[in-house]
Amino acid sequence: MEHGHGHGRPMTADEVRAMLEAPAWDERYGGEELVWSGFPNPQLVAEIDDVEPGRALDVGAGEGADAVWLARRGWAVTAVDFSAMALKRIAEHAAEAGVQVTTEQADVRDWAPPRGAYDLVNSQFMHQPPEVFGPLVTRLAAAVAPGGHLVVVGHHPTDLDKPEIGRPPVEEMLFTAEDVAARLDPGSWEVLAADTRPRQLIGMDGEPVTAHDAVLHARRRA
Template identity: 55%
Template sequence: MGPEEEYGEQFWEERYASRPSVWSGQPNPQLVAEVADLPPGTALDVGAGEGADSCWLAERGWRVTALDLSATALRRGAEHAARAGVGERIEWVRGDVRTWDPGERRFDLVSAQFLHLRNEELRDLLRRLAGTVTPGGTMLVVQHDAHDLDTTVGRPHLPERFAAAADVAAWLPAGWAVEVAEARPRQATDPDGNPVTVHDAVVRARLP
């Protein structure tokens, strides 16, 4: 399997099919930290997975478009949303984030959490997604920081898929106001059960 296919549709379908759930079911902590105080509007959850972020947003009044490549993940997300009573606030869209065309849709928030893309793919994606944000809207990007490659947490040794916050911020088109760009520490556990500090590359920017 080459690097282009490593995180493609087959990979994700097999991963989701291998267990009843892949993720914790809890929203990503940096989404909670950065978005909790924003007034609800329309949101795009890029790489929505099993839908925890989308459901959290919907529970707070957002209308969400949840985009993911895996049909299995989207089905689980819709089930999660139904149980939470927010199914009508979320549209589940199957598509590849690298090629998906939003058409005329525009969003008050675009959230991209831990996308498994090479840095050049992420750069191109963010420049495209920037055009989908409404004036005054927010883009939130969270990636694994390159420092995590030196920990025991078990990240794949693929440096081209780890991005520094400063680089992510620089990839946004001119005119964006970068409000947060930092490597934010977070406690995690490695495969042997040892506590370890990892870092999330967090970028929040606003379109004036």
């Protein structure tokens, strides 16, 4: 069972906004310990486990657990993050796993992946202010090839009602699956999942707690 936070305490809104800059993540990833669990995000596994491998883009890739999992399953993976230390960790973890992952340093706030280049675009818990997040989803969707998949997962706003989960108080940076789906043209996309899914965590008080993930999985029509 996962811990519901990676900070030792809930982050303040100001601390969250500071984490929107690369130096903060370079510092965080610069220690010796893993920041995250090292396991792939469960909603990615649930949605993509049976999908035939192709070209994958993992955006906001962190320490690379999703990218390495995809590479092990035969995907040709490009992992993108704005933190140089994150990319270093991804390269190390890929080497340890004996797989190839291409890394690219980019800031998603002003970056656009090549259009139609990927059979899977994966974005897990990459929370941004609304004025950044909406256009980013549009750019990520544009990078999906015909017949390809878009998976976007985040913390659901209802988690804020449970202080024991430790979510930071920035409701405007959380989203629902329906928020993401609304940015996709129904004529071009088939929504395979737009769910609010429960997930068991260990809360700030050390006790089990149910959190909720917003899960959007859509396939571009061929």
